[in-house]
Amino acid sequence: MAISMHESVDLGRPGETPPPGAAKRRSPWLGQHMGTALIAAAGGFALGHWAGNAIAGNYENVAGSGQNNVATVLALSFGVLGWLIGSGALNYPLAKLVGKEPAPEIEEVGWGRYFRFTLDHKVVGMQYIIAVLLFLFTGGLLAMAIRTELLSPTTHYFGPGTYIAVVSEHGTVMMMMATSVITGPIAGWLIPLMIGSRRMAFPRVEAFSFWMFTAGYLVILTALPFGGFPTGWTGYAPLQTQAAGGMDSYLVGFAVVGIGMITAGFNIIATIINYRAPGMTWSRLPIFIWSLLAVASLLALATPTLVTGGLFGILDRTAQTAFFVNEHGGSSFLWENLFWFFGHPEVYIMALPGFGIVGEILPVFTGKPLFGYRVGAAGMLGVALLSFFVWQHHLFQSGINPDMRPLFMLTTELISIPTGFIYLTGMGTLWKAKIRFEVPMLFALALYFNFLIGGITGVFLSDVPVNVTVHGSFFVLAHFHYTIMGGLIFAFFGGLYYWLPKMTGKTLNKTLSLVHFWMMFIFFNLTFFPLFIVGLLGQPRRVFEYAQRLQGLNDFSSISAYLLGASFLVFTANFAWSLWIDPKPAPANPWGSRGLEWQTPTPVPFNNFERIPVILADPYHYGEENPLPVADLGVPVGAGVGSGGSGGSGPSGISGTTLIEGGPGDV
Amino acid sequence: MSAQQTSGAGATEPRHGMRLLAMWLVISAIADPLFWFLAGPHMPPGDMTTTASGAQSDFNVLMMAALPVTLGVWLYYGYAAVMWRASRGGSDLIGGPKARSNLRVQAAWIGTTTVVVLAAFVYGTVELVVPAGAGGGEGPQPIWTPTSKTILPIQVIAQQWKFSYRYPTYGGFETDQLMIPNDTTVAFHVTSLDVIHEFWAYQLEVKADANPGTDNVAFTTTKVLGNVTVRCSELCGIWHGAMFNFGHVVSKSQFQAWATTSEAKLAPVTKLLPAFSWSYTPDANGAAGGYYPDNADKYNKIETYGADKVSVADTKIKSS
Numbered sequence: 011m012a013i014s015m016h017e018s019v020d021l022g023r024p025g026e027t028p029p030p031g032a033a034k035r036r037s038p039w040l041g042q043h044m045g046t047a048l049i050a051a052a053g054g055f056a057l058g059h060w061a062g063n064a065i066a067g068n069y070e071n072v073a074g075s076g077q078n079n080v081a082t083v084l085a086l087s088f089g090v091l092g093w094l095i096g097s098g099a100l101n102y103p104l105a106k107l108v109g110k111e112p113a114p115e116i117e118e119v120g121w122g123r124y125f126r127f128t129l130d131h132k133v134v135g136m137q138y139i140i141a142v143l144l145f146l147f148t149g150g151l152l153a154m155a156i157r158t159e160l161l162s163p164t165t166h167y168f169g170p171g172t173y174i175a176v177v178s179e180h181g182t183v184m185m186m187m188a189t190s191v192i193t194g195p196i197a198g199w200l201i202p203l204m205i206g207s208r209r210m211a212f213p214r215v216e217a218f219s220f221w222m223f224t225a226g227y228l229v230i231l232t233a234l235p236f237g238g239f240p241t242g243w244t245g246y247a248p249l250q251t252q253a254a255g256g257m258d259s260y261l262v263g264f265a266v267v268g269i270g271m272i273t274a275g276f277n278i279i280a281t282i283i284n285y286r287a288p289g290m291t292w293s294r295l296p297i298f299i300w301s302l303l304a305v306a307s308l309l310a311l312a313t314p315t316l317v318t319g320g321l322f323g324i325l326d327r328t329a330q331t332a333f334f335v336n337e338h339g340g341s342s343f344l345w346e347n348l349f350w351f352f353g354h355p356e357v358y359i360m361a362l363p364g365f366g367i368v369g370e371i372l373p374v375f376t377g378k379p380l381f382g383y384r385v386g387a388a389g390m391l392g393v394a395l396l397s398f399f400v401w402q403h404h405l406f407q408s409g410i411n412p413d414m415r416p417l418f419m420l421t422t423e424l425i426s427i428p429t430g431f432i433y434l435t436g437m438g439t440l441w442k443a444k445i446r447f448e449v450p451m452l453f454a455l456a457l458y459f460n461f462l463i464g465g466i467t468g469v470f471l472s473d474v475p476v477n478v479t480v481h482g483s484f485f486v487l488a489h490f491h492y493t494i495m496g497g498l499i500f501a502f503f504g505g506l507y508y509w510l511p512k513m514t515g516k517t518l519n520k521t522l523s524l525v526h527f528w529m530m531f532i533f534f535n536l537t538f539f540p541l542f543i544v545g546l547l548g549q550p551r552r553v554f555e556y557a558q559r560l561q562g563l564n565d566f567s568s569i570s571a572y573l574l575g576a577s578f579l580v581f582t583a584n585f586a587w588s589l590w591i592d593p594k595p596a597p598a599n600p601w602g603s604r605g606l607e608w609q610t611p612t613p614v615p616f617n618n619f620e621r622i623p624v625i626l627a628d629p630y631h632y633g634e635e636n637p638l639p640v641a642d643l644g645v646p647v648g649a650g651v652g653s654g655g656s657g658g659s660g661p662s663g664i665s666g667t668t669l670i671e672g673g674p675g676d677v
Numbered sequence: 678m679s680a681q682q683t684s685g686a687g688a689t690e691p692r693h694g695m696r697l698l699a700m701w702l703v704i705s706a707i708a709d710p711l712f713w714f715l716a717g718p719h720m721p722p723g724d725m726t727t728t729a730s731g732a733q734s735d736f737n738v739l740m741m742a743a744l745p746v747t748l749g750v751w752l753y754y755g756y757a758a759v760m761w762r763a764s765r766g767g768s769d770l771i772g773g774p775k776a777r778s779n780l781r782v783q784a785a786w787i788g789t790t791t792v793v794v795l796a797a798f799v800y801g802t803v804e805l806v807v808p809a810g811a812g813g814g815e816g817p818q819p820i821w822t823p824t825s826k827t828i829l830p831i832q833v834i835a836q837q838w839k840f841s842y843r844y845p846t847y848g849g850f851e852t853d854q855l856m857i858p859n860d861t862t863v864a865f866h867v868t869s870l871d872v873i874h875e876f877w878a879y880q881l882e883v884k885a886d887a888n889p890g891t892d893n894v895a896f897t898t899t900k901v902l903g904n905v906t907v908r909c910s911e912l913c914g915i916w917h918g919a920m921f922n923f924g925h926v927v928s929k930s931q932f933q934a935w936a937t938t939s940e941a942k943l944a945p946v947t948k949l950l951p952a953f954s955w956s957y958t959p960d961a962n963g964a965a966g967g968y969y970p971d972n973a974d975k976y977n978k979i980e981t982y983g984a985d986k987v988s989v990a991d992t993k994i995k996s997s
Binding site: 555 | 690693720721722728731732735736739743746747750751753754757758761762763765767769770771772773776777778779782783786787790791793794797798801802804805806808810811812813814815816817819820871872873875877879882883884885886888889890891893894895906908909910911912913914915916917918919921958959
């Protein structure tokens with residue numbers, strides 16, 4: 011390993027379990043946790059606000075507005091810093107800076123650990139699950155408000171300023187949530203278990219990503235008390251430069267979430283490359299891990315553009331630079347380019363993990379190996395690579411580089427080819443299969459159904475002549491909800507239903523799960539399909555007034571949206587009921603999966619694997635007479651454990667040599 | 678979709694591939710003509726202009742490919758859900774190398790999707806270049822221009838939160854009425870005074886971003902008389918949803934009468950406006966509400982894009 015985590019960290023030294031009682035265990039509530047983080051964040055906010063007013067108190071961006079962007083930006087930045095300090099995220103680097111040796115981290119138990127800065131990727135994963143659900147439901151409530159306003163073309167429930175603030179907040183919250191909805195919780199929980207590692211490469215960085223993500227949530231929420239922002243999630247300048255205080259929350263919030271995304275991306279890349287167990291060759295890597303490798307490369311390479319763009323925006327609004335100000339030599343096209351140079355890879359950040367999850371689910375419930383594994387993995391990398399070359403298709407009618415439109419039309423349509431690979435793997439796996447329609451499988455099949463509509467309408471959007479009709483209309487809105495919600499969010503819930511029994515050791519109520527699925531699937535389609543027609547008939551996005559003749563379709567969509575929202579109440583009830591109120595223990599391997607993560611005990615021990623496993627086969631040997639065992643979980647001393655990039659010492663404990671097999675027959 | 682047919686069939690197994698192929702051909706043969714003849718002629722944005730009817734036929738052509746692809750994939754999933762359920766029993770031994778990959782199927786799939794995608798690209802490019810940008814914004818120096826003998830420039834000025842129009846060949850008067858002569862090629866010069874807007878003349882099939890300080894040109898040729906809905910389709914602030922107005926395609930003589938009358942009637946107002954320019958810069962003291970014409974010398978020439986005349990009547994080019 012090029013970067014040493016240093017010996018002080020007991021956690022994750024492969025081959026060693028931390029000696030029990032090595033460090034004194036005390037109540038988690040005495041140390042730093044989310045409460046102290048909140049207090050420090052509030053203190054930082056107040057300090058920053060005071061400092062901003064002291065520096066630039068005589069300057070108001072909009073005369074008479076009473077808002078000072080310097081104070082707002084400093085308040086938010088110091089607030090985030092306070093959040094990190096208060097949570098303990100900076101203890102280790104700060105201690106190192108002053109030459110002290112930080113106290114070793116130990117395994118934490120009990121409820122308190124879920125509110126603390128912790129290095130156990132499984133705890134961070136559970137923290138992430140709750141956080142993304144909170145994010146998702148916040149955005150969902152805002153969506154309900156939007157659909158309520160659109161019940162009538164002329165009667166308004168909100169003023170135009172409130173409405174546009176709600177629309178912008180909904181879009182931004184959802185996009186921030188979607189960047190991490192799988193790469194945070196499910197991937198954070200699973201990557202080490204799937205590749206046979208005891209931890210992520212950089213456990214502190216993983217926890218840091220989570221605390222940045224939650225800080226971003228708090229920052230974007232502050233937009234509402236500041237009066238919201240009017241730009242939508244795209245934040246186009248000069249409207250951005252002109253907007254009031256909520257815009258600062260958008261710019262700082264995206265930068266904060268962006269930094270969390272970049273660190274998460276590098277961490278995932280480092281983990282997958284370096285922390286695979288011996289025998290976990292590239293051709294045995296689960297397809298979900300391939301999708302995460304593709305996503306992580308996008309997180310690491312595309313997100314810096316967003317952070318930079320956000321910084322330019324902040325400087326324009328505070329230090330009066332002119333990056334996006336046409337009159338002073340800047341260009342509003344610069345923001346459009348920077349934003350979409352991030353924004354389109356972002357779309358695939360949100361699509362690819364979903365493909366990875368269904369790629370894991372399908373073989374289990376068809377009893378067949380994944381068809382065209384190599385093609386599927388290549389498809390994901392191909393999509394990731396091409397996603398950097400398509401961003402100007404968002405700007406076809408903008409007047410930038412009009413002669414480049416055929417090129418961007420070509421690159422955009424070329425993405426259909428690797429995306430088609432992913433359908434090929436799905437369809438090939440179903441061929442003459444033995445399908446079990448369990449809840450995760452239903453979500454996986456729903457992804458293929460929904461994403462097909464999203465993908466095909468994407469081809470219409472990529473066609474420049476047709477784009478003239480549909481650009482900026484509800485057609486676009488329906489299209490990307492079909493890809494992000496119909497794809498990613500369905501995959502996320504499929505993944506939750508599939509892995510929660512492993513993560514929590516508890517069984518989710520099947521009836522409620524089925525009710526949730528069918529409500530979500532039916533009302534998702536009934537909400538968004540009519541919006542394609544609404545868009546074709548001429549309704550632009552983000553409007554609160556529309557043609558009278560479109561009221562029928564809009565109302566249909568709104569009522570379906572309420573029922574779609576209700577489906578998440580069913581999920582929440584199921585989640586709370588099955589995990590806390592009336593928990594029922596889950597079987598060790600309820601779906602009969604051969605995945606490595608299912609071969610560990612439940613609950614998964616602190617260090618995941620007592621011995622670093624030796625991987626013997628890929629996890630897709632379903633439907634074979636004498637399938638190879640997936641891994642040797644306990645190997646004799648000196649059998650090569652510790653090689654293969656796991657970067658640690660050899661085994662020191664003693665364990666039996668059990669060959670673990672999985673399969674539908676072993677439930 | 679040809680990819681599904683290639684896997685072999687067992688002795689007792691039905692020939693799934695052939696069945697699927699047959700069903701797919703049947704539903705495609707039903708769906709495509711049904712759409713083409715029943716829905717196609719009514720698809721937005723109608724046929725009021727050349728670009729509108731062009732977009733309509735492009736949409737319908739894409740639909741001819743999209744329907745069989747979508748229905749084929751759905752058919753496959755539906756067929757699998759019915760035929761290949763675990764509850765139907767059968768051998769458990771369905772894995773092994775043959776289930777893992779099939780070179781012919783994979784090659785056929787990749788080949789087919791590549792051909793379809795490249796065909797869509799070639800078709801889209803032709804349909805973009807030949808109708809001079811297909812009504813989309815082409816920036817200040819369009820490279821694909823119409824071939825008509827007459828071209829009427831209309832400037833669209835977007836600002837928070839309204840559209841107004843200047844007619845440079847009629848003395849540069851400004852109005853919030855959008856009047857367009859029929860059977861005429863129009864060059865819309867779209868610009869903004871503040872933030873980014875988008876001029877979307879729905880029935881005309883014209884859409885171009887209004888960028889401050891930029892002249893974004895889009896072409897179309899009117900064919901049918903009627904009303905036009907203009908909406909802003911780029912979020913521009915709180916009243917974005919209320920930023921719309923209506924235009925009219927009228928006969929050439931009606932237009933000529935309206936334009937000359939307006940020119941005369943509005944002459945005193947026109948004198949007070951900033952000199953006609955292809956874009957305008959807000960006064961540095963923006964609160965005062967003044968606008969400077971941008972680069973007036975450079976741009977005051979009215980681009981004809983190769984046409985002989987720049988208006989409906991034989992009005993001479995009046996540069997401001």
